[in-house]
Amino acid sequence: MTDANRQSSTVQFTWHTYATRFVPDVMGFSRAAAVQTIEQAGLVAAVTGKSVGVVTFQSPLAGDEVAQGSTVRVIIKVTATSPARRATQRGTGWNACG
Numbered sequence: 001m002t003d004a005n006r007q008s009s010t011v012q013f014t015w016h017t018y019a020t021r022f023v024p025d026v027m028g029f030s031r032a033a034a035v036q037t038i039e040q041a042g043l044v045a046a047v048t049g050k051s052v053g054v055v056t057f058q059s060p061l062a063g064d065e066v067a068q069g070s071t072v073r074v075i076i077k078v079t080a081t082s083p084a085r086r087a088t089q090r091g092t093g094w095n096a097c098g
Helices: 031-040 083-090
Strands: 020-022 044-049 054-059 065-067 071-077
Touching (some): 031 044, 031 054, 031 071
Parallel strands (some): 044 071
Antiparallel strands (some): 020 065, 054 071
């Protein structure tokens, strides 16, 4: 191959730097405490489930490193040890249906 037949090419790389945060552990937190903790970490809380109870699921998991402003999904449920369940148990009788 002669120099006249060679083609040159240019490869260009672009590097982006993103601020990251570690996802806090909010399992067992009340709705308000979970939202506050997630927001203080520079993340966005997306809450589904009951208005009272505790966090029984979160994604991404605690300790995962994510981009600042990422969404952390949490599910709130009434559990046997949540304040809402204990209040029901102290009321007119234990409510097994939640």
